[in-house]
Amino acid sequence: xxxxxxxxxxxxxxxxxxxxxxxxxxxxxxxxxxxxxxxxxxxxxxxxxxxxxxxxxxxxxxxxxxxxxxxxxxxxxxxxxxxxxxxxxxxxxxxxxxxxxxxxxxxxxxxxxxxxxxxxxxxxxxxxxxxxxxx
Amino acid sequence: xxxxxxxxxxxxxxxxxxxxxxxxxxxxxxxxxxxxxxxxxxxxxxxxxxxxxxxxxxxxxxxxxxxxxxxxxxxxxxxxxxxxxxxxxxxxxxxxxxxxxxxxxxxxxxxxxxxxxxxxxxxxxxxxxxxxxxxxxxxxxxxxxxxxxxxxxxxxxxxxxxxxxxxxxxxxxxxxxxxxxxxxxxxxxxxxxxxxxxxxxxxxxxxxxxxxxxxxxxxxxxxxxxxxxxxxxxxxxx
Numbered sequence: 001x002x003x004x005x006x007x008x009x010x011x012x013x014x015x016x017x018x019x020x021x022x023x024x025x026x027x028x029x030x031x032x033x034x035x036x037x038x039x040x041x042x043x044x045x046x047x048x049x050x051x052x053x054x055x056x057x058x059x060x061x062x063x064x065x066x067x068x069x070x071x072x073x074x075x076x077x078x079x080x081x082x083x084x085x086x087x088x089x090x091x092x093x094x095x096x097x098x099x100x101x102x103x104x105x106x107x108x109x110x111x112x113x114x115x116x117x118x119x120x121x122x123x124x125x126x127x128x129x130x131x132x133x134x135x
Numbered sequence: 136x137x138x139x140x141x142x143x144x145x146x147x148x149x150x151x152x153x154x155x156x157x158x159x160x161x162x163x164x165x166x167x168x169x170x171x172x173x174x175x176x177x178x179x180x181x182x183x184x185x186x187x188x189x190x191x192x193x194x195x196x197x198x199x200x201x202x203x204x205x206x207x208x209x210x211x212x213x214x215x216x217x218x219x220x221x222x223x224x225x226x227x228x229x230x231x232x233x234x235x236x237x238x239x240x241x242x243x244x245x246x247x248x249x250x251x252x253x254x255x256x257x258x259x260x261x262x263x264x265x266x267x268x269x270x271x272x273x274x275x276x277x278x279x280x281x282x283x284x285x286x287x288x289x290x291x292x293x294x295x296x297x298x299x300x301x302x303x304x305x306x307x308x309x310x311x312x313x314x315x316x317x318x319x320x321x322x323x324x325x326x327x328x329x330x331x332x333x334x335x336x337x338x339x340x341x342x343x344x345x346x347x348x349x350x351x352x353x354x355x356x357x358x359x360x361x362x363x364x365x366x367x368x369x370x371x372x373x
Contacts, residue, residue, distance in 0.1 A: 027167065030171060034171065034174065034175070037175070037178065038178065041178060041182050044182075045185060048185075048189050052189075052192075052358070052359075052360065055360075055361070056346075056359065056360065056361040057361075059344055059361040059362070059363045060324075060344065060361055062363060062368065063324060063343035063344045063363055063364075063367070063368055064326065064343065064368070065324045065326075065329075065343050065344060079356055079357075080356045080357075080358065
């Protein structure tokens, strides 16, 4: 990098700048890598919370502990589920038996969980069928 | 005008300034790499700790859920729970009877046991707590056999299991499941009250589900899991 001849002395600063540029690019790339790793880790953590939340809510619904309406939303503002929004949708299943008779009382429940992660909106769904207790 | 930073006319050797500059640059790179590696190691450590916490809860949930699947739909329930607060932290416990299976962590149990899921100090007077199963034999095989026809076994009475079962087997053993826990909260959904309640003392009824809330440290968010009790749901559907 160090030039000793006077005729090429002007080239040295350019070389130094180039070296600094390459080094800076390397550092920036490294930083980006770390940022991506942290983002992936944060997402993995959120994903775990989301799975647990969906599983918990499914158990509550199957235990008849949560009254169901056709559509309901819930948002959390504290705890591990901060910023997550759960939309519960219930729709009757249009099924028939072998005699082509309509089957009543069966519903499809969809749990849709949305949250913001790194500027993007992430959605996770859980779909299951229920046969609510006839009161 | 662009000029060389260092110019030498007589010698090709490096000056002390150049060497110092090179060492400085190398040191900066070394420090940067060290910081990078250290922060990565810390991130990995936190990540694996978080994974372990979550897995511990998931595994515990699965074991308890498996046990709950075997609860009979009729007759007296053996599920009992106490809600206790000590110094602001929940130290609840829940117990059931088992003759071997997931809730006992073995299928080779002899006789009948009471299994308690609870939190307790790692050692006497220790400030570190852990969550685990406490297994206590309440009836041996011989006593169980003597209860088989024509006399029915005695009714399960909370807190009175040892005295009614004849000779206890001795000191209960302990299976640690979650080390370094801070609090254990257990809540039950009572379908008659349509709300969650602390503690369960009615052997004549079954809660619809059990909510386990585990806090690993005072400054950490608690994790909770809802565990269904299929026998209760089946009874409700009838």
